Amino acid sequence: MVRLGALAVGLFFCIAVLWGAVQPRDAVPRDPIKEAHEHPEQIAWTHNGAGNLGVFGTFDRGQLQRGFQVYKEVCSACHSLNRVAFRDLAALGFTGPQIKAIAADYQVPSVDENGEAATRPATAADRLPLVYANETAARAAQNGALPPDLSLITKARPDGTNYLRSLLLGYRDKVPAGLTASPGLHYNPWFHSVFIAMPPPLVADDQVTYADGTKGTKDQYATDVSVFLTWAAEPKLEARKQIGVASILFLLIITGLGYLSYKKVWADIKGKGKSA
Amino acid sequence: MSFPWAKHYQPTSDLGKYMDSRLPLPRFVHGALGAGYPTPKNLNYFYNFGVLAGVALVVQIITGIILGMHYAANTTVAFDSVEHIMRDVSGGWMFRYMHAVGASFFFAVVYIHIFRGLYYGSFKPPREVLWMLGLVIFLLMMATAFMGYVLVWGQMSFWGAAVITGLFSALPIVGEAIQTWLLGGFAPDNATLNRFFSLHYLLPFVIFGVIILHIWALHIPGSNNPTGVDVKGPQDTVPFHPYYTAKDFFGLGVYLTIFAAVVFFAPNVLGEADNYIPANPLSTPAHIVPEWYFWPFYAILRAFTTDLFFIPAKLLGVLAMFAAILLLFFLPWLDTSPVRSNSYRPLNRILFWVFVAVCLVLGVCGGKPAEEPWVRLSQIFTAYYFAHFLIITPLVSRFEKTLPLPNSISEAVLAKYGKPSPAATAAGVGAAAPQPAE
Numbered sequence: 001m002v003r004l005g006a007l008a009v010g011l012f013f014c015i016a017v018l019w020g021a022v023q024p025r026d027a028v029p030r031d032p033i034k035e036a037h038e039h040p041e042q043i044a045w046t047h048n049g050a051g052n053l054g055v056f057g058t059f060d061r062g063q064l065q066r067g068f069q070v071y072k073e074v075c076s077a078c079h080s081l082n083r084v085a086f087r088d089l090a091a092l093g094f095t096g097p098q099i100k101a102i103a104a105d106y107q108v109p110s111v112d113e114n115g116e117a118a119t120r121p122a123t124a125a126d127r128l129p130l131v132y133a134n135e136t137a138a139r140a141a142q143n144g145a146l147p148p149d150l151s152l153i154t155k156a157r158p159d160g161t162n163y164l165r166s167l168l169l170g171y172r173d174k175v176p177a178g179l180t181a182s183p184g185l186h187y188n189p190w191f192h193s194v195f196i197a198m199p200p201p202l203v204a205d206d207q208v209t210y211a212d213g214t215k216g217t218k219d220q221y222a223t224d225v226s227v228f229l230t231w232a233a234e235p236k237l238e239a240r241k242q243i244g245v246a247s248i249l250f251l252l253i254i255t256g257l258g259y260l261s262y263k264k265v266w267a268d269i270k271g272k273g274k275s276a
Numbered sequence: 277m278s279f280p281w282a283k284h285y286q287p288t289s290d291l292g293k294y295m296d297s298r299l300p301l302p303r304f305v306h307g308a309l310g311a312g313y314p315t316p317k318n319l320n321y322f323y324n325f326g327v328l329a330g331v332a333l334v335v336q337i338i339t340g341i342i343l344g345m346h347y348a349a350n351t352t353v354a355f356d357s358v359e360h361i362m363r364d365v366s367g368g369w370m371f372r373y374m375h376a377v378g379a380s381f382f383f384a385v386v387y388i389h390i391f392r393g394l395y396y397g398s399f400k401p402p403r404e405v406l407w408m409l410g411l412v413i414f415l416l417m418m419a420t421a422f423m424g425y426v427l428v429w430g431q432m433s434f435w436g437a438a439v440i441t442g443l444f445s446a447l448p449i450v451g452e453a454i455q456t457w458l459l460g461g462f463a464p465d466n467a468t469l470n471r472f473f474s475l476h477y478l479l480p481f482v483i484f485g486v487i488i489l490h491i492w493a494l495h496i497p498g499s500n501n502p503t504g505v506d507v508k509g510p511q512d513t514v515p516f517h518p519y520y521t522a523k524d525f526f527g528l529g530v531y532l533t534i535f536a537a538v539v540f541f542a543p544n545v546l547g548e549a550d551n552y553i554p555a556n557p558l559s560t561p562a563h564i565v566p567e568w569y570f571w572p573f574y575a576i577l578r579a580f581t582t583d584l585f586f587i588p589a590k591l592l593g594v595l596a597m598f599a600a601i602l603l604l605f606f607l608p609w610l611d612t613s614p615v616r617s618n619s620y621r622p623l624n625r626i627l628f629w630v631f632v633a634v635c636l637v638l639g640v641c642g643g644k645p646a647e648e649p650w651v652r653l654s655q656i657f658t659a660y661y662f663a664h665f666l667i668i669t670p671l672v673s674r675f676e677k678t679l680p681l682p683n684s685i686s687e688a689v690l691a692k693y694g695k696p697s698p699a700a701t702a703a704g705v706g707a708a709a710p711q712p713a714e
Contacts, residue, residue: 002609003670010666013599014659016592020581021655025648055541083359148553152359155544156552192562233552236362236369243370244540251536255529258522265522269317269514270693 032178038170038189040162043223047230047237056245058238059231061093066210067228068092070221073208074201075150078142081128083151084232091235092228099124143184145197154226155233161226166190168222171200279314279498281510282307308491314513315520316501318689322396323499324527325389330487331528332382337480339375340424343368347427349473351466354429355554373543379421380546381535383569386414395628397616398500404608406493411604413486418570420479423472425567426464430551435564437464437472443577443597446590463557503688504616505681512685563645571642572635576600578646579658596658603665610665613673620679624672631664 042052049057068089071081086103094102103122108129112118122129131147132138138146154160170190181187185195202218210216231237285303287293296303306312346365348357361368390410393399399407426437441464445455460467498507507513514520538545546568550561566574580593603610618625634657641654682688 002606003612006603006606006610006666006670009599009603010662013592013596013662014667016582016584016587017579017596017655017658017662019584020579020589021652021659023582025652028648053541083363088363152552156549158549160549240369240373240540240543244536247536247540248533251529251533255526255533258526258529262522262526265518269519 030178032176033194036176036179036189036194037192038166040159040166040190042162043165045161045227045230047227049241056241058241059091059227062212062214063224063227064092064231065094066212066214066220067224067226067231069210070208070225071150071228074221075225076128076131078131078138078147078198079150080130080132080147081150081232082130083127083149084235085125085127086122087124088235091231096124143197145184147198150229150232152233154230160233161230163190164229165222165226167196168202168225169218279507279510279513281513282314283311283515285310285312308495309521310517311515313495313516314507314510315499315516316507316512316685317514317519318501318503318685318692319499319520319523320502321527322388322392323501324524324531325385325392327524328385328528328531329382329389331531332378332385333480333483333487335378336375336382337484339371339378340477340480342371343375344477347473349427349470351429351469351555354427354469358428370539373539376547377535377539377543379424380567380569381531381538382417383421385531386417387569390414391632393500394631395618395625396500396502397504397611397613397618399608400504400611400616401608402497403493403500406490406497407608408605409486409490409493411601413483413490415601416479416483416486420476420483421567421569423476423479425551426469426472427476428551429469429555431553431555431559431561432548432551432564434464434555434557435561436566437468439564440566441468443594446588446594448591464555500616501685502617502619503682503685504620505683505685505688508684565643568639568643571640572638573597573600573642575638575642575650575654576658576661578642578651579654581651581655596662600661603662607665607669611669611673613676613678615678615681620681621676622679623676624669627664627668627672631661634660634664 044052045057046060046063047057048054071079086099086106089099089102090096100123103124103126106122106126106129107119108122108126110118110120132141135146148156154164157163167188167190170188172187172189175181175187179187179194181195185197186199187194188196202221205217207218208216208221214220234240283306285296285300285306287296287302292302295301303312343361346357346361346368348354358372361372363369365371393407393410422436422440426433437459441455441458444458445451447454456462458468459465460471498513501507548565548567565571574597577593577597580589580596583589584592613621613624615621618628638654638657638661641650641657644650682691
């Protein structure tokens, strides 16, 4: 009975699914967006360490500070970084007084002595403030588009660090045949729909004057800010790898000892088998 | 518990004797995982995965309890509280990555454990109840993992919850009402998140309870082994402790090393980038995909694209997806071959590996967008999935010529180590004679 029932159920599902398999498929029209779409360019990052494998590697503090400068002078006009607190910037190599000075340049919402809404200079304990009070305000100011918060952007996109760098450098004037840019959109084959509302943020090679004297190029800005935002999305990256290396070493030793004791415990059983 | 030659627990210290006559917990452990459990001496490394699954559950429970101390199950702050754990809680990033990666590893271990059971016929009499309890654990794991994924309240959490609860709406008449009842509303919202958190915290302990039953059911007949031949006497077994505790310790070391490598060097490699975007009910992701361990079942769900008579395609897909798991409960009565181990079933062994390949292809299809060639591929392989269990297996188990079985485990072990076996009898062939199903 069980097998007869199984046969009936099996035939039912097989016929039902294969009936779908033999149906003719609609011809899939060419998708010019898919054809134009580009995959992120792969480059070596210091935080990915030897072989770009992601096992070793630390952030370059100077590069993080330069990336923060690019974020501050370019990106932060529209994009917030609201999950990062000023105190976190210590990881970039800033000292306590430097962080206080950076924070004091920002205004954060507060209440005055009468309980009225007001603003005050930020402190190290505050998070980087929002650019717009809410989504509606952002869309109203940005022609209907919403500039996302950048705190997690490199983790919220596949291959995020490479993606971000490619995107920032990826604006093209020439739109391929078959595609037309709607007003207010810009052609960028690295964006998922290849048309992005964000205007090219990096326009000239001397747009940002680096404090450390590094020569400012568009490529340098895009690379530096991609590293900075990778840190912002994964601030514990260095601690994670350090603990990882230590853990793996510990586990390898323990496992090796475990293997030796396993062999020793079993020696009499396996030995008997061999000699008998 | 199982064999008369099992070592009896002898308390040596005064405290041991005192406890043994009041709460014999040490005696219980001795019999369950200690020297009092005679275990076949020929178990290979695939038999490590039961213990590994137990450890994986404990890792999930411990990390989960710590995460629960900092997580807030409210739609307005759930995503923020996860980021708070990642950034501000001491070691929070580590516990969260261990928990997320740990779920994947738990499933990987359990899948290997299940396929090991399939290969060596561990579901066959007298271990049917043991097998079915394992399937109950598997179903509970799937529910727990799904609800845990929703707790993050990212884009994939939200839309995954919408899609999976939406499956129930395919049921005729009562479907919509069931979906509303599950969600606590008409769409995933705060009521959904709260109940999922509550159940996500509860179910692991239910799993723990069923695992105790699973181990109890294991100890009545004792462990199966790679020959599938019953234990005949003391020469076939070794005490679990120290032999298998030592082997499991080594296996656990290997497992934890691989686990640590992923947790610390590639913690997001198994996840979807979209889940780092906060949930947005107004914006549907381009591709809604579940976590990798659901991909084969997701492929089966989406493989049904045409209505059959009066049954809509969506309902067929939902029924097939549930049937794909539930049919495993009937496997002991579908595969009636008296030979357990595929080592002695030449035809079934090939079919086993074909089936493994089919599951892997279905997995790949389930992770791809619903477009050609993936849809047609998943349709063909879904058909094979059902045919394998419901048509091919019953026939093969009836007509297959099996190889001669060794007389005993110890004989097989001696043969493996170079000593010619005294008399490989035709017992296996004789035992493979057709038997009625009932």
